[in-house]
Amino acid sequence: MIRPHDSIIVQTLGRFVIPVVQIFGLYVLFFGQYGPGGGFVGGVILGAGMILSVLIFGHDASRSQYARNVLHGDGVGMLIYAGVGGLCMIGGGEFLNYANLDIPGLETASRRSLGIVLTQIGVAVDVAVTAVSIVFSLSAEEIMEDSING
Amino acid sequence: MSHQLPAILFLLPLFAAISMPVVCLKHRHWSYPISVATLAVMVLVSILNLQNVIHHGEVRYVFSGWTVPLGIEWVADGLASVILVLLSALGLLGVVFTGSTSPKDLGGRIVHYYTLILLLVSALTGIVFAGDLFNLFVFLEVAAISSYALIGVAGGRALFAAFRYLVLGTLGASLYLLGVSYLYAVTGTLNMSDMVDKLPFLLSSKALVGGLIFMFIGLAIKMALVPFHSWLPEAYTYAPESISPILASLVTKVALLAWFRIIYWVFNASIVINDIPILLLVAALGTLATVIGASLALAQRDLKMMFAYGGISHIGIILIGIGQGNQTGFAGGVFYLLNDAVMQAGLFFFAGVAFCQYGVRTIDDLGRVGKQAPWLTGSLIVMALGMVGLPPTGGFFGKWYIILGALEAGNYVSVAAVLLSTLLTLAYFVKLFECIFRQSSTQLDVQSGGIPFPFKLTLGVTTAAIIILGLFSGPIVQLLLDHALPPGL
Numbered sequence: 001m002i003r004p005h006d007s008i009i010v011q012t013l014g015r016f017v018i019p020v021v022q023i024f025g026l027y028v029l030f031f032g033q034y035g036p037g038g039g040f041v042g043g044v045i046l047g048a049g050m051i052l053s054v055l056i057f058g059h060d061a062s063r064s065q066y067a068r069n070v071l072h073g074d075g076v077g078m079l080i081y082a083g084v085g086g087l088c089m090i091g092g093g094e095f096l097n098y099a100n101l102d103i104p105g106l107e108t109a110s111r112r113s114l115g116i117v118l119t120q121i122g123v124a125v126d127v128a129v130t131a132v133s134i135v136f137s138l139s140a141e142e143i144m145e146d147s148i149n150g
Numbered sequence: 151m152s153h154q155l156p157a158i159l160f161l162l163p164l165f166a167a168i169s170m171p172v173v174c175l176k177h178r179h180w181s182y183p184i185s186v187a188t189l190a191v192m193v194l195v196s197i198l199n200l201q202n203v204i205h206h207g208e209v210r211y212v213f214s215g216w217t218v219p220l221g222i223e224w225v226a227d228g229l230a231s232v233i234l235v236l237l238s239a240l241g242l243l244g245v246v247f248t249g250s251t252s253p254k255d256l257g258g259r260i261v262h263y264y265t266l267i268l269l270l271v272s273a274l275t276g277i278v279f280a281g282d283l284f285n286l287f288v289f290l291e292v293a294a295i296s297s298y299a300l301i302g303v304a305g306g307r308a309l310f311a312a313f314r315y316l317v318l319g320t321l322g323a324s325l326y327l328l329g330v331s332y333l334y335a336v337t338g339t340l341n342m343s344d345m346v347d348k349l350p351f352l353l354s355s356k357a358l359v360g361g362l363i364f365m366f367i368g369l370a371i372k373m374a375l376v377p378f379h380s381w382l383p384e385a386y387t388y389a390p391e392s393i394s395p396i397l398a399s400l401v402t403k404v405a406l407l408a409w410f411r412i413i414y415w416v417f418n419a420s421i422v423i424n425d426i427p428i429l430l431l432v433a434a435l436g437t438l439a440t441v442i443g444a445s446l447a448l449a450q451r452d453l454k455m456m457f458a459y460g461g462i463s464h465i466g467i468i469l470i471g472i473g474q475g476n477q478t479g480f481a482g483g484v485f486y487l488l489n490d491a492v493m494q495a496g497l498f499f500f501a502g503v504a505f506c507q508y509g510v511r512t513i514d515d516l517g518r519v520g521k522q523a524p525w526l527t528g529s530l531i532v533m534a535l536g537m538v539g540l541p542p543t544g545g546f547f548g549k550w551y552i553i554l555g556a557l558e559a560g561n562y563v564s565v566a567a568v569l570l571s572t573l574l575t576l577a578y579f580v581k582l583f584e585c586i587f588r589q590s591s592t593q594l595d596v597q598s599g600g601i602p603f604p605f606k607l608t609l610g611v612t613t614a615a616i617i618i619l620g621l622f623s624g625p626i627v628q629l630l631l632d633h634a635l636p637p638g639l
Binding site: 072073074075076078079082085086088089093094095096097098099 | 154157158161164165167168169170171172175211212213214215265
């Protein structure tokens with residue numbers, strides 16, 4: 001179990017830094033279209049922001065609510081990824097061939113761009129969830145002992 | 151639509167696996183019917199795919215439309231499609247069996263348990279279809295990681311066995327990856343069909359030989375070939391009853407399939423490196439494996455341990471068939487692989503039922519089964535006939551073609567090894583039946599009740615399949631000869 005950090009400096013700074021980290025994560029995720037960045041790095045930064053809030057405010061705090069809820073999204077990121085791929089297959093192309101995404105009013109180039117953004121969002125969600133769940137399973141001592149004794 | 155079938159086959163269990171935690175968040179008992187339904191659909195799709203491949207030739211599927219040396223390719227040829235039917239059918243039976251035996255104390259984690267099983271099936275599908283060496287590695291790892299977790303579920307000694315499997319399995323995967331990187335350094339490509347064009351000019355390269363050896367050792371650990379087999383018996387013995395059948399019937403066989411895809415499809419099987427034909431090396435190691443595996447099985451008293459060593463010896467027999475370098479031997483080897491997968495599944499189903507219903511762990515307790523469950527004993531007799539290789543069963547015809555192939559190649563040591571391992575197999579089944587029918591067996595009153603339906607179904611189907619594979623061995627081997635042979639054999 002992770003307890004809140006007792007330093008007022010850390011707590012106050014955390015309030016300012018965490019939203020900035022999250023926004024930077026989103027920026028990196030979407031900037032991946034045009035330069036260095038993308039789903040994996042963006043997901044790591046988003047996950048790091050949530051881990052930071054758990055480390056500063058503790059496991060039970062209302063500010064960590066978001067990180068706790070994220071854990072239920074185990075397969076959601078992969079589902080977004082595979083869902084986009086499946087839509088391409090329904091559109092008549094190969095799996096993940098974004099040119100076949102059936103969206104009226106978009107040219108092929110825009111379809112490819114949209115498709116890659118959607119899959120990158122899926123990757124980001126998955127990486128963030130994995131990062132948070134690693135921290136939670138490492139910090140949950142009592143659950144571990146139960147499973148070894150049982 | 152039909153050109154999408156290979157991708158659908160892979161995506162079906164993957165989709166089900168990743169949506170399981172979300173769908174079953176509130177209703178954890180849905181996970182079992184969802185898994186069964188998914189795999190049932192997968193069996194149907196795999197049969198459609200096999201028909202399609204037989205009538206229209208092999209299907210090459212390129213993900214996201216990139217052309218071949220760059221893109222990721224799925225190759226659904228005859229061999230892969232036949233194996234896929236086997237894989238999905240045995241996966242379905244394994245999951246049906248799981249319904250009555252899954253560990254009780256899992257609670258909410260039961261959802262993740264089924265997720266891992268489906269993930270294992272989709273990863274094995276990926277290994278069978280993979281058209282490039284690196285993706286083969288990726289799916290080997292996904293399959294291995296799911297197996298470690300599934301073995302460890304039982305807790306206690308299973309954790310130790312799973313950790314040992316993890317250490318050796320990771321070593322194997324790393325060696326395989328090292329071999330792939332050597333080959334990549336020499337040829338500059340990872341795609342198998344692209345590599346075929348580039349290899350003939352590079353056979354003198356030392357990096358190529360090194361890469362081939364690393365890949366072989368890596369896959370030999372995965373397929374539990376004899377010097378590298380030490381992780382297998384304990385892992386399969388202490389794994390949960392419901393998991394051992396899937397692992398024993400599929401995981402090692404698919405690694406074996408990956409090896410002969412590399413050796414026949416990527417390299418030319420007849421190549422000679424430093425005066426040593428590589429196929430002879432494979433056949434020689436198979437000869438060792440089959441004799442040593444069967445001898446070790448004879449020494450066991452634990453039921454699952456005995457079956458696990460039996461599986462190790464059969465890996466050797468398949469390698470002998472594959473290693474002869476002629477059509478008869480190859481078709482015999484693949485046909486024996488099909489049979490062996492079914493027999494291993496059946497034997498571990500038997501061990502699971504015997505443990506769950508009658509508390510049988512070692513062969514000394516088997517007397518209880520003989521008295522109380524004649525049908526169970528009947529199915530064991532059929533499986534024993536198959537393992538030993540007596541006529542109406544598929545095991546006989548598999549060994550028959552392998553021996554014919556070995557005679558054709560003039561490889562009499564291999565023939566002797568197959569016969570010797572047959573005798574040893576007969577010996578350990580005689581030992582087993584002696585315990586079943588011995589009158590002075592310990593009578594413990596185990597409240598058994600009726601055997602649950604999933605147990606009857608899975609045991610019945612595998613037992614029938616052993617006979618059916620034997621009765622239809624002619625058409626099946628003909629099918630393999632027509633559609634599943636590697637180029638240039």
